[in-house]
Amino acid sequence: MRQRQRRAVVTFHTTAEAMATEKLCKAKDLAGKLISAPRSLSADCGIAWSAPVELREALVRALEEAQIEFDGLYELTL
Numbered sequence: 288m289r290q291r292q293r294r295a296v297v298t299f300h301t302t303a304e305a306m307a308t309e310k311l312c313k314a315k316d317l318a319g320k321l322i323s324a325p326r327s328l329s330a331d332c333g334i335a336w337s338a339p340v341e342l343r344e345a346l347v348r349a350l351e352e353a354q355i356e357f358d359g360l361y362e363l364t365l
Contacts, residue, residue, distance in 0.1 A: 294365045295343040296322075297350070298330035298358040305334040307355050315349055317342055328361060337365060 299305045305321060312319050319338030324330035338346055340362055350357055 291364050293340045293362055294337045295340045295346060296325065296328065296361045296363050296365070297336040297338075297346065298324055298328055298361070299334065299336075300331045300356065300358050302332045302334055304355055304357065305332060305336065307353070308336045308350065308357070311349055311353050311355065312336070312338070312346070317346060317349060319346070322365075325363060325365070327363070328359070330358060 297308065309321050317338065319336055322335050322337045324333050324335040328335065343360070347360065
């Protein structure tokens with residue numbers, strides 16, 4: 288069984304923003320992956336980005352620099 292751990296979860300208004308985040312994080316070598324948005328969160332497009340919680344600040348900085356809009360940023364145990 289997979290071990291649950293704290294994750295930084297970013298939700299988006301559009302699928303295009305989610306896909307742009309995946310491309311950006313791969314280019315900047317920031318760990319993470321696209322996931323279905325957890326039911327406890329509201330995400331207009333139904334997709335979220337999940338990353339190690341310790342990358343939270345770097346992730347926000349990268350999104351702001353790339354001007355990728357996001358709906359919310361949460362810390363969840365997944």
